[in-house]
Amino acid sequence: MSPGSFTFEPAFLVLPAAAGLAYARAARGDAPGRWRCASFATGLVLVAASLNSPLETIAAHYLLLIHLLQNALIADVAPPLLLLGLTPRMRASLATRFPWPRARVALPIWLAAWYGTHAAGFYDWALRSGWALELEHGILIAAGLLFWWPLVAGRLSTAAALGYLGAGFVTSAFLGLAYIFSTRAFYGFYVHAPRLWGLSPVRDQNLGGILMNAEQTAVFFVAIGFFLWRLLEEEGLSQAGESREVR
């Protein structure tokens, strides 16, 4: 199979289409603004396009680097975009229909999914069996949604959100570092896969770690920056309130 050819994960064509339809229906009674629509649509496109394109071909047949890029996009970038695309009423409706776990439960679930799906046995099995690859991607997307829900749904105070993000950033970083510092390939599948772009299996893995680390740093820094800005704004408001009381 040529690296430029398309490979599909049908489940991730059907699910984004269904989510898009549900969103459009909900939007009839509760019109989201332009930014929310764009955010939701970008989240859907990221999921559908990264799993149904030449990216999928390269990830599933050639390079770990591209597989890790795919995982980073669907686990770290798409979920917050999807959740940010929901209006408060949509979120309230989702909150009543689904038992979203609390932050202290969501974080360990997300970490277990993050490290568990990248464990050598599972990863090789998923790549060889095909359908399990869809399971792997489904787990990553679901875990990403669970992780970002407490932040987007306003279930955490600003200070707690910062602590939650800090804990997530630190505890998830070890996987990327393990890839960066590895001197032997972790996944047998990629050792025997045809090589692309002159990358050896170990260099492919090292680069994948770098990409994963850089992507996570960028996503978490944006989120931490947002909550820091909110913390400063809250302090400004409370100071203004105090000075009004003094007057």
Next chain:
Amino acid sequence: MIPAVVAALVAALFAQAFVRLRRRGRADHAGWDRAALFAAALALALVALYGPLDRLAEHDLLSAHMLQHVLIGDAAPALGLVALRGPLLFFFLPAPALGALARTGWIRATLRFLGRPRVAFALWSLNLGVWHVPALYDAALRHPALHDLEHACWLNAGIVVWTLLVDPAGHCRLSVGGRVALAAALFAAGQVLTDVLVFSFAPLYPAYAGAYGLSAVTDQQLAGVVMMAEQLLTLGTLAVVLLQPRIRAARAVTA
């Protein structure tokens, strides 16, 4: 030799402040925990500059050199300022010296200038960037005087930013949010260097060719991780300490 003399002087100043406060019956502001913290700060700096770490840093491993820098430029100032916070800080200098300093206009103006968060952040980042330029880094390894200057810059840049973060004098130049934001900004700035070191596949510092089974590139990547881990530990601890009361308060409101 110079660092040992400075450390002895600083230890003597702390001892006299500690004794003076306790003699005034204010052991609550000069507890043994403070003495232990200050001793730990001095010990960290001295171990970094005189122990086996110094030999490793000068001759063998970039990662050891990075550890040395973060100990003297980050961990030691942080611990020292935490130990000094409150009245101890004002007793640190003998009264005549403190009075003379307070009356000297240019010193006060300089300290006020350095105490501006943007100035402190810029100085710290500049120090970090400049001393990691490979040519300068290698030159410092060849010239002991330049190397001493490099270490003095690390220590002073650390003192400037950690004074804002710990706020030992209670000046409240920054709110809690401002301090957490400064900590995040310092981490982000440090992360730039960390990423350069961790993500490069070629050695950047010719003076280090790898040792103890580590290749030059692995040693360099390890140096990046050392910096990130140390910053996470020090700045992360600070953020937790600052944010915890807020998290508890928010929980109490929602409970």
